[in-house]
Amino acid sequence: AIQMTQSPSSLSASVGDRVTITCRASQGIRNDLGWYQQEPGKAPRLLIYAASNLQSGVPSRFSGSGSGTDFTLTISSLQPEDFTTYYCLQHYTYPWTFGQGTKVEIK
Amino acid sequence: VRLVESGGGLIQPGGSLRLSCAVSGFTVSGNYMTWVRQAPGEGLECVSVIYSDDTKYYADSVQGRFTISRDISRNTLYLQMNNLRAEDTAVYFCGSSGFYYRGFDLWGQGTMVTVSS
Numbered sequence: 001a002i003q004m005t006q007s008p009s010s011l012s013a014s015v016g017d018r019v020t021i022t023c024r025a026s027q028g029i030r031n032d033l034g035w036y037q038q039e040p041g042k043a044p045r046l047l048i049y050a051a052s053n054l055q056s057g058v059p060s061r062f063s064g065s066g067s068g069t070d071f072t073l074t075i076s077s078l079q080p081e082d083f084t085t086y087y088c089l090q091h092y093t094y095p096w097t098f099g100q101g102t103k104v105e106i107k
Numbered sequence: 108v109r110l111v112e113s114g115g116g117l118i119q120p121g122g123s124l125r126l127s128c129a130v131s132g133f134t135v136s137g138n139y140m141t142w143v144r145q146a147p148g149e150g151l152e153c154v155s156v157i158y159s160d161d162t163k164y165y166a167d168s169v170q171g172r173f174t175i176s177r178d179i180s181r182n183t184l185y186l187q188m189n190n191l192r193a194e195d196t197a198v199y200f201c202g203s204s205g206f207y208y209r210g211f212d213l214w215g216q217g218t219m220v221t222v223s224s
Contacts, residue, residue, distance in 0.1 A: 049210035094164040
């Protein structure tokens with residue numbers, strides 16, 4: 001199975017900060033990766049698909065990049081509603097695998 | 108457009124449950140759909156995916172015990188879970204993409220499964 005190593009596992013930041021979260025795949029996955037946001041007790045919310053495509057309705061402060069093994073999710077200016085947990089998900093091959101998550105906390 | 112899960116509950120180890128995901132606003136056929144679970148305090152795990160061509164995949168942890176299916180007449184996705192174990196305890200979410208996979212953009216609210224004696 002492809003391992004998705006997500007880092008950091010948590011970070012502290014302030015409103016207005018620029019934040020970058022990374023996912024590294026244990027083998028090349030082309031651009032078969034999505035990013036999800038999850039608030040406690042709620043279903044995941046799709047932010048980015050195919051590594052760099054912004055899902056409809058998602059604010060433009062979110063962006064994704066990468067291909068092959070290294071991917072990043074960037075939040076250009078953190079807003080209060082962004083302090084929650086983020087996951088990457090690869091769909092290059094089954095079993096589809098999530099990263100372990102990154103919790104973004106208020107500094 | 109809505110997905111509503113049901114069927115969770117408390118079940119003894121070795122027991123069976125069938126989760127349902129009732130869909131409104133689009134058809135379950137011809138779409139990528141998934142069951143994703145989250146154990147208490149843990150991250151997300153993709154349990155099973157059914158492709159638009161009906162190809163089915165399962166996580167290694169549930170292979171041979173869980174079966175994903177869809178009923179077009181009821182417009183519902185199912186997850187049949189047999190021989191349940193304590194480690195299957197989790198909130199189970201159903202999700203949907205389109206005919207061409209572009210991420211799971213529609214989700215249900217989740218249903219809790221607790222496996223305990």
